[in-house]
Amino acid sequence: MLLNRGSGAEASLAEVVAFWIFKFNSARRARDPAQALTELFSSDPWWRDHLALTWDLRTFHTLALILDFLRETLERTGCGPFCLVSNSVQLVQMGGQISFVYASFTFETNYATCSGGLKLLPGPRGQWHAWNVYTRIEELKGHEQNLRRLSLRDTQVDTDFDVVVLGSGQCGLQIAAASKAIGMRVLIVEQNGRLGDQWRRHYDSLRLHLPKHHSQFLYRPFPPSMPLYPSKNDIADFLEHYAQVCNLNVLCSSWIQNATFDHDSETWVLDVRHRHRSSSRIRTGQLVFATGILGSSPTTLDIPDKSSYPGCVLHSVQYKSGSGWRGKRAIVVGAGTSGHDIAEDLYSHGADVLIVQRSSTAVVSKKLAIMYFAQHYPAGSSPDNVDRALESTPVLLNRQLAAAAAGFMEQVDAPLRAGLARAGFLFTDPDAAQMLYGRFGGYYVDTGCSGLIIEGKIKLKADIPIMSFTQRGLRFADGVEAPAELIVFATGYDTGTMRALAIQLVGPEIGGVLKEPWGMDEEGEVNAVWRNSGHSHLWYHGGDFKAARYYSKLVALQILATKLGILDRYQS
Incomplete structure (x- = not known):
């Protein structure tokens, strides 16, 4: 929890953080940057980067890995100096055992504006060392988010899109909104006849076990009338409302029959079936599978007799x-x-x-x-x-x-x-x-x-x-x-459904390069959801409400960077 402090303590903490950031910025210009940077980190440091310096979701643990990562990325990305965010410094205590100073900062790279977070631990002789640094992309320069785009209805009838999203749950709708907000043309394809039906079909007593503050959506908050613990119908109705107020382009009662990648134009050609009319063909630069964390294949037990x-x-x-x-x-x-x-x-x-x-x-x-x-x-x-x-x-x-x-x-x-x-x-x-x-x-x-x-x-x-x-x-x-x-x-669902559906649509040749979406890699990051799926024009997007809200922007920015030809992932 946050500790109470007077204005003097606030000023002292702010000076601690400002001095660390000054030393970090100076160390990068030192004759021996590695030695200068070494003095700024704790004995067990962590650095988590979300696209800002690596164009990937990466975690570096140990000083050696952090120094290698910084040496390779700071200059290559054109990373500018870190700047402390005013009034962001706070002293945090966890369980009475760990205390640290937390602060936010901003910086820029060649292509993006970025933000970050810094956790400092006190060391001997009054020095403060970085325990955990976090860097994250915010906006691509020249392609900034403009929420007025969500107020505009897409009246142009077309078959060419920047992004096609499969699925209209909390992930599908929010990745569509995030993509639209940064200027991309998006189509959502939903097999159900009505938005929210994936929630309505569940058992009648279902409601969220977590409060609505945790489950908010990007850009459009829940109405004040939303119960603290929303029911399945509350969520289903809000999905419909969200698509309407964000003016999202949704095809209900429709599904993709197959997807062919045109290597010359780097676009997908999608054959779309519709329940109430003839089939159609559309093209898109990027294909996003937002078909749910677990897909739709129930796990059953093989019990005799x-x-x-x-x-x-x-x-x-x-x-x-x-x-x-x-x-x-x-x-x-x-x-x-x-x-x-x-x-x-x-x-x-x-x-x-x-x-x-x-x-x-x-x-x-x-x-x-x-x-x-x-x-x-x-x-x-x-x-x-x-x-x-x-x-x-x-x-x-x-x-x-x-x-x-x-x-x-x-x-x-x-x-x-x-x-x-x-x-x-x-x-x-x-x-x-x-x-x-x-x-x-x-x-x-x-x-x-x-x-x-x-x-x-x-x-x-x-x-x-x-x-x-x-x-x-x-x-x-x-x-x-x-x-x-x-x-x-109540035995859950097959976690391989998302990849299996992708392979079914794109065929075995492209399907063979697709990674398993879920599970964690050795750095503790998710395998392929929200990041490189194995194919540069296909994405997995899934997760709970917080993950849907947070990672939708990051996936949208990777899609836009791919379109612009500037996505250059760091390979360590």
Whole structure:
């Protein structure tokens, strides 16, 4: 949290940061820049760059890697001096264990205006050293963002676009808006008949477990009437509203049948099918797959003897409501967010519910979640500024900080953890990177289901493999048969769907060079989403609300830089 300080302390901190920035700018001109720069960093430094110096999403850890990166990029990019942003200096304390000074700065390169963040730690003899530096592109010179473009309707009927986006969820709409705001012509292709239908089709009780301040969109905030925890229909309706007020060009009830890349013109030729009219052909310089974090292919379990079971078997994507299951027995397989939500919904409608936990789950209380979001996204704060502050910390460093804060989290959630442990629940500590970029599940912000499990109102069977269906339900490895009239598999989705869809459309030759979108590389950055997909004219875009908001601008700027011929990625 931020520490209270008087004006004198503020001035002193500002002088500390200003002096460090002065020394950094001077070190670049020194006779021995490496030696001069070495003196400015801590013993365990990190530098995270988002396009400003590398035209990539990169993290450099260790002084040697940082010095190599700076030696190769500062001159090549024409990086100008860092300039401290007024009134940006603050002293930050984390969990009572780590204190650092944080400040923002700006600078320019040959092609762009950029921003950054700086975390300084106190050292011996009163010196301050950089622990974590963050640099990020903001605008391309001569192609600055102009939000008035979002107020203009695209009345020109055309078949040529700079960008075609597949999908109209939070990622598809925001990358389209970000691209339009910097002057590109964009078309969104959506297979559903109505914007927001991808949300409307989910189970009726679905609502966000995180507050609306975290889930805001680029350029157009939620209306004041939006509930603190929006429902699925609230989000679906806002997607429609957002496309309208940003004047986005959307083709609903349409899908791309195939995509052919013309190497001579460096454009895609897309054959588009429409549900209510004849097919069409369009051309685009860039193709963006914004088809959802998990795509649309449910993950199913191969359990023997399914044909012997006469009851109802659903995947969570097919489940709507527990209203028809009063007095019936239900099994929910899966203990992530959807599994908990569906189990609670069935219980609330009078069903006798068993939840099957196949692997450990990270559970945090609503109290802890509220504390986190009140600190990072307080009412009235700019999500854009908060996103930058949060993204400034490398993913792997965040893991270390989370470990430092684990004691505080355990203290706050001690009653919840103890109760779940007594119930036999398999608990794991949260790992945001793995949950959001790898597993895409295995976590739950408790909105009530944990209490029902602790009280025994929802039964739990944990870490006992399912062996087979039976005529009455499911049989487990311990020999126990669990009877049920309904079995819901809340087992997630196939994370390879986005790449599989791309290969299906572009064919095996280009598909063969495409990278796996998700997972993390050795630097802790996501494999290929928001960055090089393996093909210079094809992009993956996905993520939660914060990722959609933050990375849409970065993807749009990479697309524009590709069009202008200035995207030159740093290869270390």
